[in-house]
Amino acid sequence: MKTPKRIEPLIEDGLVDEVLRPLMSGKEAAVYVVRCGKELRCAKVYKEANKRSFRQASEYQEGRKVRNSRQARAMAKGSKFGRKETEDAWQNAEVAALFRLAGAGVRVPKPYDFLEGVLLMEMIADEDGDAAPRLNDVVLDPDQAREYHAFLIQQIVLMLCAGLVHGDLSEFNVLLAPSGPVIIDLPQAVDAAGNNHAFTMLERDVGNMASYFGRFAPELKATRYAKEMWAFFEAGTLSPTTVLTGLFDDPEETADVGGVLREIEAARRDEERRQAARAADEEPANKMAEEPPPPWMQ
Secondary structure, three states, rough: OOOOOHHHHHHHHHOOEEEEEEEEEOOOOOEEEEEEEEEHHHEEEEOOOOOEOOOOOHHHHOOOOOOOHHHHHHHHHOOHHHHHHHHHHHHHHHHHHHHHHHHHOOOOEEEEEEEEOOEEEEEEEEOOEEEEEEEEOOOOHHHHHHHHHHHHHHHHHHHOOEEOOOOOOOOHHHHOOOOEEOOOOOOEEEEEOOOHHHHHHHHHHHHHHHHHHOOOHHHHHHOOOHHHHHHHHHHHHOOOOOOOOOOOOOOOOOOOOHHHHHHHHHHHHHHHHHHHHHHHHHHHHHHHOOOOOOOOHH
16 A cells, blocks of 8 residues: 555654555544564554544643643643644653553553654554454453453553553453453553542543443443542552452541531521612612602602
8 A cells, every 4th residue: 555654754764664554543543554574563643633533632631741841831832832742742642651551561552663753563463463353343241241351450450550541441442352452542641640630530441441341241330440449549559469349438528517507607697798788779769768759749
């Protein structure tokens, strides 16, 4: 096939020998199967911001570090330079996350290189050497669903121990290789400690897994792994060997009776002030009604 223009620099640098075929086109990138020597790999070509359908970049970028104050100011102002820096940071995030998570033992595609907005990485293949299917494209029996769900919960724990939350995990972002599930698509990965939305995203990721695997093993829909692992994370005790149960009781908070009474009293005083003001507004009208009409009106 014709070589996409964005992949040409990788061929010129000898990183890619040939583009074989398009693999998929997602909301933030298009992926191609390429030949590198005797190996098949994937080239992920990131889309420009105005061609991306993923529109929640600011929420995901909270807590990410930038190189210097000039870059931060430009990104905040949204200047041409700032937009380019924002795009570079968005794309670099996946590369950094892949290296970081692979080092932590998370099952993700192995990254090889990143050049001109193109990420060269491992191709996850099935038993026949073709691209592995997404979870969304397979049907599981209950035991398989439980096994894969448990595996992915453990992967989420490993990610959290490495300080990251996927942020967009679902059955569409997990491939099923012969060795088991592989997590993909990480440009939106967030810093677990530095992003105020991290727990919400973690809860959504875990909930998506429970919802999907719950189609085949319904009892998984009732699990509460997100709150359980987050409680360990906040306490600084979460580790790859932490045993989770999927059960979690929200802590009971003692009712603040005094606070409730203070709010009631404040509301009562506000109502008294409103009534007094209303009476003051009506008083001139009442006085006019009490005065006798002038002679010419009698």
